Amino acid sequence: MEEMDSIREFLRLEVGVCAECTNRFISWKGHLGSSSSCEATEAEDPEFPLTKKIRLDTAEEEKKNASTDSALCQSCLEVFSLESAVERISCAVSESGMEIDRYQVNLSIPTLVELRQLAVASQLQQRLGCSASKETKTIPYVPSAKKLLLPLLLQRLKGIFPAAAKAVSGPEARELDSVVSINVTWDHPDDAGVCKSLQRQLVKLKQKKKLAKDSDSWWGSADKELCPDKGRNQSLALIESGQVPIQDILAWPLPKSSQAVTCRVSVKRSAVYLAGRYVKLSRQLPQTPWLVGTVRKMEDSVEELIVNPVKSSVRFDSARFSSSGREDCDVRMLGTGRPFALEIRNLRSLADVEPRRCKELERAINESGADRVQVRDLCVVSREDVNSLHKGEGRAKNYVALCRLADGHSVERESLDKICDAQNLVLQQKTPLRVLHRRTNMVRERTIYTMSPEMVADLERPNSIFTLRLRTDAGTYIKEFVHGDLGRTQPNLCSMLGVPVDIVALDCSSVEMDWPPERGPPASPHIPRPQLHPIFREPQLHPIFRDPQLHPIFRDPQLHPPSATPQLHLIFRDPQLHPIFRDPSTSTHIPRLA
Structure with a gap:
């Protein structure tokens, strides 16, 4: 007991450590006690029994602690003063308007705090007369302040969040479609200088070991074993092992600091993804805003006609539109539409994207789009589903092209019938001249699986206009296949028919992709989702x-x-x-x- 009092007096009076840090260092020494706050910590993280408190039995000790608590802690620099952090988190959540359901707390603590903790541990070791042997670390291992602080902070947050809110972490957080991240960062003005000093010492050690400067894993396996925490900074493990002297980073003995850390909080929700299919009925509508420099070429776009109605009724910061390929502004997208996804960033409430609300959003978009854009099958999907959307861009697509022969030329039905026999036709397409200013000049190999021409009756110019239905690879330049693009696409329709051909209009009739994906089992085992039509x-x-x-x-x-x-x-x-x-x-x- 006298030894504990001596250690406590050294830490509290000579070093200037707060009660929380004092109890942590005494627990490291091996004198374990009990406390209600520490019992909660162990309930959250049983791997670290070092956070147990020492019960202060006498009134004299409590008075002594109260007299020194007002001073700045020289170990944690007031990181463990949780009242201000909890208050800032409460204000940040309230100001953001975020509805808390599943949340994850991420902490960022200055490297300076971790280094000062090691310095205090080293001073305590010298005070106790302990000497390091070859089998032990030069500086005793003390659990990271971040890992000790997290369960204490989560315990406090239970009192300010709704009862239904649940804290998640690690694999559980990654499995959920949406999690609110509460990012708590402590800053200190001296942290940048300490990090630079640490970096210089690590570079010297790297050069000493004669390893590549650009190596990310330059420390040896023996150094990794010195780091018990997986997420612990590897450089701190090198300091603990004595490979980097702490005296080269911080003044020795530990100098008194007069400035505490400052806390800042940000609240963000991981992205929520809305998926569906859009039908474009206009030939004067680009998929995304069309800007040439700062000049806007067209008033609206498919993206804006979809995002704006959603933004008017759902609270979020921004949205990113993506789709399985794209069509030119003068090409219609018909049939069941083109698959698309909206990445909604920092959504305030998940209730805004429930199935019932998705139907309401779908109706709002269709009313706003009128005869230009319509959407269907709007629903929430996961990030993995969106990744599969982009991977599916290589799937086949179907087109209908209205073609016209040059003046003075005609084609017989027999010549058109020969086109039908050209199945799995492999094209060599150079980058079209019309997009050469913004795309790499290269040769792309594409396949036309089937073609089906059909003559259109024209009394003025018989046998000069026909429709051509094609099933092709995604990314095939249909316009260039028809007119040849001055020979940059081979073979082309002009060379196959032997007459000049131009394209009048083009429609994409379908994208062969089952999207959005089915969420959960089908409603009936007798009728799967893909039905007759x-x-x-x-x-x-x-x-x-x-x-x-x-x-x-x-x-x-x-x-x-x-x-x-x-x-x-x-x-x-x-x-x-x-x-x-x-x-x-x-x-x-x-x-x-x-």
Whole structure:
């Protein structure tokens, strides 16, 4: 007991350490006691029993502690004064308007604090007359202040957050789609100078070991073993091992500091991803804002027509639009639309993207987009799903091109029929002249899987206009395939027909990608999500679904097994009555959103 009093007197009076740090160093010495706050710490992190408190039994000791607590702690520099940190966190959360559900606390402590902790431990070691042997560290190992501080701070935050809020960390946080990150950073003006001194010493040690300057793992395996904490700074382990003398970093003995650390807090939510498909009905609409320098070429874009209605009703900082490929501003995107995703940054409330709200957002976008942009299948997806969206950009796409022969030329039906035989046609496409100013000049190999031409009746110029349906690789330049781009695309339609051909209009009829992905198991084991035709996914896409009384089987499609469907209604008995049922997998029917 006398030894404990001697150690406490040395730490509190001579070094100037606060009660929290005093108890930590005494616990390191091996004299373990108990305290309510420390019991909570061990409940949070049982790996570190060193945070147990020493009970101050006498009134004289309590009075002594009270008289010295007002002084600046020379070990933690007031990092362990949690009242100010908790107050700042509460104010930051309130000002941000963030609804706390699942949260993760990230701490950043100055390197200066960790170094001063090692210096105090070294002074205490000298005070006790301990000497390091070859089997032990030159400076005794003391747990990182960050790891000791986190459970204490989490315990305090339980009192200011809603009861339903839950603290998460590590793997659990990474598995969740969205987590609120509370970033607490302590700063000190002397930290930058200490870090530079430490860096110079590490460079000298690196040169001494004759290792590459750009090596990220220049310390040896023996040095790594000296670091018990996985997340602990490797340089601190080198100081503990004596390879970098602490006297070269800090003045010795430890100088008194008159300035405490300052605390700042930021509250952010990890990105939330909205996914869907958009249909572009206008030929005067780019996918993203079109700027030439600072001059805007077109008033709106697909991105803005989707993001702006969302921004008017959902609270967030910013949104990033991405999609599976893109089309030119004069090309329509029809069929079931092009897959897209919105990365919503710092969303204030997850309730704003619940399934019911997604339907409301979908209607708001469609009303705003009118006859230019429509969206469907809006829902929340994970980051992994968005990664799969970009990986799926190599999938096939279907196009419909309206082609016109040059004046004075015509083509016979037999010549067009020969195009149909050119399956899996491999193209060598140089970067088109129209985009050469912003893209690398290179040769791209693309494949046209199938082509199907169809002559269009024209009384003034017979046999000069035709439509061409193509199924191609994503990234194929269809316009350049038609007119040849002055020979930069080989082969091309002009060389195949032997006459000059130009393109009048182009539509992308479908993108072969199942997106957004299915979240969870299907509602019925009898009817998987891919059904007869995409129009079944949204009842508003076709008139026969608008009045459920017309076709009772559509009141709840999930309740009717496929085997019974063809027997219930005459429209299925004769496929010719309804062209959309002739070949549901390749139907060219273009639904319009209601």
